[in-house]
Amino acid sequence: MGAAAQPATVLNELRRAQRADGPAAVLAIGTAVPANCVRQDDFTDWYFRVTKSDHLTELKAKMKRMCDKSGIKKRYFHHTEEMIGGHPELLDRAAPSLGARLRISADAVPELAAAAAERAIAEWGRQAADITHLVVTTNSGGNEPGADLRLARLLGLRPTVRRTLLYLHGCSASFIAIRLAKDIAENNRGARVLVACAHSTILPFGAPDEAQLDALVAMAIFGDGAGAAIVGADPTNPVERPIFHIASSSQATLPGTEHAVAINLGEGGVRYRMSAEVPELVRSNIERCLVDSLAPLGQAAASGCGWNGPFWAVHPGSRPLLDSYEAALGLETGKLAASRRVLSEYGNMLAATIIFVLHEMRRRRQDGEKEGEESQWGIMSTLGPGLTIETIVLQASGDRNDG
Structure with missing residues (x-):
């Protein structure tokens, strides 16, 4: 019995030695957007001009109303009027255009991700070569080798960096990536995980069509951007300073809602399906999902103020979703x-957006603004295809100037 037990004892000791002592934390944040900025007030005219669709006057008026009600002031895009003009297949529904879209994204996505990651690494204070794991998410691709390998080369990461690439998870991809980063950091002593989320809306871009109103909604709210975060446990003082500790993560899929949000990749690019009932599904289900997500934490995250106790980092998918x-x-x-400020300044950048929200939340805490000043515990929340509700519980660093 003693001889048989010895290997198990060795494995348990090895396992304990491999694990971090403390919880994972966000150690640095970086964001980036392309240079091309289009104000929302001008977007309808711009969009119908570049798609040669000015003759669709009723549809143009409909998009104008969408943009006016969106709560968005401006958005950023990798594609320009000149680029669209040089690729007529992007506007012709009868012409396969996926290859052209993927080639454009293959350059745009890693370069945009690198810009955000470089800012996160500079804030972090350590060398890029100290990154041990890389998790990249994008809706704007479908190649392998993909954006993760190109990003690793752009940043000068070690050839031994362990890479994970997530495609087509929509707005929830950053939550999946942070959940994965938490597990990696807490189960691999000394691991430093770079999470990079980048999107280029060239894949869903197309001419307006009355039969595809979901596509029109996507054109009215989506923008390009990249967000990066470095996640690790047991920070090395004084260089590493936690911004948010990651207390827990959870996921819940609402039965019978597969039709509500979907992402499909086809010859014409990416098509998003977003049912008009999504805001009502949120109103009917979000509280129950949050209660279930927080239950394992017991009273740790409770503040006695109900849902107004925590600070909130909600993915701003749209103005109606935030209202819900x-x-x-x-x-x-x-x-x-x-969340509302990020939506206003950038639109919905899919998974990258929540990194911008964390960046804005951190800024507010540093400036002593109300939303960050009163709360130590916070809740991140988003929706994904399924319909899936993702939740991450955060604990803010005790010192607002940390990070």
């Missing part, structure tokens, strides 16, 4: 201020 969170949870005006 507020209505369902009884949130005070201003609790979603960080």
Whole structure:
């Protein structure tokens, strides 16, 4: 029995030695957008001009109303009027265009991700070569080798960096990536995980079509951008300074809602399906999902103030979605201020957007603004295809100037 037990004892000791002592934390954040900026007030005219669709006057008026109600002031795009003009296949539904879209994205996505990652690494204070793991997410690709390998080369990461590439997870991809980064950091002593989320809306870009109103909604709210975060446990003082500790993560799929949000890759690029009932699904289900997500934490994240106790980093998928969170949870005006500001300044950049929200939340904490000043615990939330609700519980660093 003693001889048989010895290997198990060795394995247990090895396992303990491999694990970190403390919880994972976000150690640095970086964001980036392309140079081409289009104001939302001008977008409808710009979009119908570059797609040669000015004759569709009723559809143009419909998009104008969407843009006016979106809560967005401006968005950024890798594609320009000149680029669209040079690729007529992007506007011809009868012509296969996936190859052209993927070639454009193959350059745009890693370069945009590198810009955000370089800012995160500079803030982190250590060398890029100290990154041990790389998790990249994008809706704008389908190649292998993909954006992860190109990004690793652009940043000068070691050839031994362990890479993971996630495609087509929509707005929830960053939550999946951070969840994965948490597990890696806590189960591999000394691991430093670079999470990079980058998107270029050239894949869903196309001419307006009355029969595809979902595509029109996507054109009215989506923008290009990249967000990066470095995640690790047991920070090395004084160089590494945690911004947010990652307490837990969870996922819940609402039965019978597969039709509500979907992403499909085809010869004409990416098509998004977003049902008009999504805001109501959020109002009906979000509180139950949050209660289930927080239950394993017991009273640790409770503040005695109900849902207004924590700070909130909600993915700003759209203005109606943010309104649904507020209505369902009884949130005070201003609790979603960080999310609304990011939506206003950048639009919905899919998975990258939540990194911008964390960046904005951190700024507000440093400046002593109300949303960050009162709360130590916070909740990140988003929706994904399924319909899936992702939740991550954060604990903010005790010192607002950390990170």
